Amino acid sequence: MKRFLLPGITAFLIGFFAINSQLNAQSPVAAGDLKNSVNAPKKSFVLLELFTSEGCPTCPPADANLAFLEKEQPFADTEIVTLALHIDYLNSVVWKDLYSSPIFSRRQQLYSQALKIGATYTPQMIVDGHTGFTGSNLAKAQKAILEAAKSPKATIEIIQTDETLKVKIADVPAHQTATIFLAVIENNLISNRKSNNSTNKKVELISAVRELKSIGMLPTEQSSLELETVLQIPPAWKKENLKFIVFVQENASRRVLGVNRKSSL
Numbered sequence: 001m002k003r004f005l006l007p008g009i010t011a012f013l014i015g016f017f018a019i020n021s022q023l024n025a026q027s028p029v030a031a032g033d034l035k036n037s038v039n040a041p042k043k044s045f046v047l048l049e050l051f052t053s054e055g056c057p058t059c060p061p062a063d064a065n066l067a068f069l070e071k072e073q074p075f076a077d078t079e080i081v082t083l084a085l086h087i088d089y090l091n092s093v094v095w096k097d098l099y100s101s102p103i104f105s106r107r108q109q110l111y112s113q114a115l116k117i118g119a120t121y122t123p124q125m126i127v128d129g130h131t132g133f134t135g136s137n138l139a140k141a142q143k144a145i146l147e148a149a150k151s152p153k154a155t156i157e158i159i160q161t162d163e164t165l166k167v168k169i170a171d172v173p174a175h176q177t178a179t180i181f182l183a184v185i186e187n188n189l190i191s192n193r194k195s196n197n198s199t200n201k202k203v204e205l206i207s208a209v210r211e212l213k214s215i216g217m218l219p220t221e222q223s224s225l226e227l228e229t230v231l232q233i234p235p236a237w238k239k240e241n242l243k244f245i246v247f248v249q250e251n252a253s254r255r256v257l258g259v260n261r262k263s264s265l
Contacts, residue, residue, distance in 0.1 A: 044149040047247055047259040049083045049126045050135050051108045054097040054193040055090040060203075062123030062135025067206040069141065078149040081245055081259050082207040083183055087122060098192050099208045107212070114254040129254040154223075154258025156246055160265050163231050167215070167246050170224045172257050176250050180216040182229060183209050183245040186237055210237055218248060239264045 050066045052059045063084070068074075070082040085104035086097050108120045115132050123135030127144040128151070135141075154172040158165060169180065191203035215229045233239060247259035 043077055043079045044151075045079045045081055045153055045259045046145050046148045047081050047083070047128055047245075047256045048141070048145065049085060051085050051087055051104065051120070051122055051124045051126075052135065053087050053090045053100065053122050054191060055092075055095060056122045058136065059123040060193070062125065063203075063206070065135060065138045065141060066125075067204075068138070069145070070206050074142070075146065075149070078145060080145060081247075081261050083185060083209050083212075083245065084205065084207045085209050085212070087120075089120075090122070099189070099205070099210075101209075101212075103212055104209065111254060114252070129249055129256040154248055156248070156258050156260035158244060158246055158260055158262040160231075160244065160262060164228055165231055165244060165246075166226070166228045168226050169218070169246075169248060169258065172218065172223045172225075172248060175218070175248075175255075175257050176220055176252055178218040178248050178250045178257055179214050180218060180225070180227065181247050181249060182211075182213055182215045183247070184211040184233075184237075185243050185245060186210050187241045187243070188238070189241075207243075210242075215246075233264075 048066070048069060050062055052063055066082050066084055069080050073080060085107065086099040086101065087105040087108060088097065088100040088102050089105050091097055091100055105120075108124065111126055111129075111132060112118060112120050115130065117132050124132060125135040125141055126132050127141070128148040131144040131148070133140045133144070152173045155170045157168040159168075160166075165182070167180070172178075185207045187206055187208075189205040189208050191205055193203060216225060216227045218225055233242070242264035243261050244264065245259065245261040248257040249255065250257065
């Protein structure tokens with residue numbers, strides 16, 4: 001009997017180990033893929049603000065830097081969220097920047113006070129509310145963004161439902177009293193910049209802030225918050241070009257504690 005069973009057992013064992021060997025050979029690949037998926041680095045969000053004006057002759061290079069950083073997103077693990085805030089103090093009785101607002105000029109003044117910069121100027125970039133420099137300096141912008149990306153940030157979820165925006169904020173790092181801001185930006189706008197060139201070449205504006213407002217407060221002892229705000233979009237704004245940016249910012253230091261954005265429905 002053993003002479004007949006032994007070949008059968010041997011064949012079974014050979015088949016078993018062959019199949020097991022194939023599975024073992026495949027397992028590391030599958031496990032590796034799963035590990036890479038689970039442990040993929042989480043992006044750090046950084047807020048980049050540019051104070052600019054269509055009446056500023058030295059602003060085009062800074063506007064171009066903002067457009068480059070927004071469109072190219074040159075850092076793999078960092079999401080750069082951009083705002084172009086058009087100040088109004090360069091407007092005159094004969095010419096006005098169509099996208100300017102005294103609210104943006106006041107915001108820049110608050111930065112000058114908090115960061116002890118001195119007089120306001122254009123073009124000026126502010127990274128995450130705590131580093132300011134001339135907006136035409138791309139090298140400084142990139143360095144400041146990489147430094148800011150190292151700081152812990154809150155998680156912000158934005159949900160648009162018809163005419164409302166629901167915001168869920170969690171894991172806010174240790175902070176002083178802070179404000180939650182909503183910025184509505186519009187892309188694909190045409191520049192109204194003054195030009196001595198008779199051709200008046202059209203220039204596309206990137207991340208032009210249409211509205212900036214406070215939608216909530218975050219006390220020192222609170223690290224999470226949920227809120228809802230009503231959206232009022234004027235007919236002149238093209239919904240397909242709009243984005244909603246929510247960020248949390250300390251009132252005194254101006255430090256940005258978290259930021260995220262969502263495209264309009």
